[in-house]
Every structure is written in structure tokens, then in C-alpha cells.
Amino acid sequence: MDLDLTGRHALVCGASQGIGRACAVELAKLGANVTALARRAKVLKQLVEELPRTHTSQMHDFLVADSGDTDGLRAAAEKLVAAHPVHILVNNSGGPPPGPAHGATIDAFLDAYRKHLIANHLLAEIVIPGMQAAGYGRVVNIISTSVKEPIAGLGVSNTTRWAVASWAKTLATELAPFGITVNNVLPGSTKTPRIKQIVQTRAQKSGVEVEAMQHAMESEIPMRRFADPSEIAAAVAFLASPAAGYISGINMPVDGGRTRSL
């Protein structure tokens, strides 16, 4: 199986922590040159120093940008691809704040769409010409299992994820003739700062201890545990590899078997 990404350039968004950071690490382990995008320069600089290097010519760098600032994101990404075309794009950003759909503000929807759907589309549009020229392209979007089964209490998030999934499926069909694949990875509960926030919110609302809430959530998962971010990143790295060249337009849950639907 060909997992070698030597000479490929991966742009990994939301890379300063959690799943994005784990993706940067796994792609680097397969030999890719990684550009880590997020908002905090200091954290990214440290990450770039720590990323694995499998060969002497492997180079990593970082890009400071905010997925909610469309113009700033465009300028940063255009500058990047002008110097180094991108072959692998991992679309990822912080999840929208929890809360029901009923009562959610228009601004909450607009903000989530801007940081996810719009940012993903903007970046894809900027990197696709380089992928076409290289005859190799991988777009992997980190979404959520809520694409298959909307999650209670995540109204804005559920809605936004579905929009991203539909965008990705459409794009996958359009780009397939160019050797570019577009896929979604759907994490289940994963041990990152994001899940800590969700567990705390649910515990507070139910009036139970955080540990008890985590235990209750874990017991709903057939594997009885949350994922390690590296387990989500392994799926992303595989989809980014040459070995996954005939896989496009899919939603891949990585959730310990939690999703009940087919």
C-alpha cells in the first residue's frame, strides 16, 4: 500500500491543537511538507519545530490566519500557493458553540458558515489549480458524525456540517476527472479541548460531576472510550495518500462504532 507523501505539500487548518494538530503530525510522518494554519503564531512556531521529519529535504512552515476573516484568509492562502502549490488540503476549524437550533441567532449561523463552509470553499478554490497541474489532489474535511445523525444540543453545528458535507459531495464529483479526491472524516467524541468543553457544558446542565458525564458519554460508544486525536488523523492521512486514490465523495465516521445508521 502506497502511503508515501514525500514531495507533497499539505495545508492543515486548525492545526494548533486537537485533531488538526494530530493531522499535521501524521501527514509529516508520511513524508509530507506541512504548512500548519491557525491563529496563534507562537503555538504554530513550536509545532513546526516539533513536527516529524522523515527525510532531509522535508520542510514545515506555518501560516497565521483566522477562518472567520474571509479576506485575510484569502490573502494568506494566495500568497502561500504562489510560492508552494498545495497537494493536500485538510479543512478544519473550531466547532460552533453548542446550543439548540431553536433560539439560535442569525449571526451564529452566519459565523459558523463563514468559518466552515465559506473558509473550506475559499481554500479549495485557491488550491485546486495547483492540484490540477500536479495531477494529484486530496481535500479532506473534518466534520462530525452529526452529518449522519444530528446531535441534540448542537443546532448550528449540525446545520453547518450538513452544508459542508453536501458541498464536498458535489465538489468530489466535479473534481474526480482531475485526480483530485474530496472526502469527509467524521470524528466521534475525541480527546481534545473541544470535547472537554462539551462534557463540561452537559455536566453543568444536568447537574452531575464532569467525570460522571464523561463516563455516561463513553458508555454510549460501543468501544466504551473517546478517540485519541491520532486515530482521527490516521484516517485523514490515509485519505490523503496515493493508496486512497479511488475513494472520493465519502463520509468516513471514526467514532468507535457510535453511529447507528448505515
Ligand code: NAD
Ligand atoms: P479544538 O477546538 O480542540 O481545535 C480546533 C482548532 O481550530 C484549533 O487549532 C484552533 O486554534 C483552530 N481554530 C479555531 N477557530 C479558528 C479560527 N477562527 N481560525 C483558524 N483556526 C481556528 O477542536 P477539535 O476537537 O480538534 O475538533 C476539530 C473539528 O472537529 C471541530 O470542527 C470539531 O467541532 C469537530 N469535531 C470534534 C469532535 C471531538 O470530540 N473533539 C467530535 C466531532 C467533531
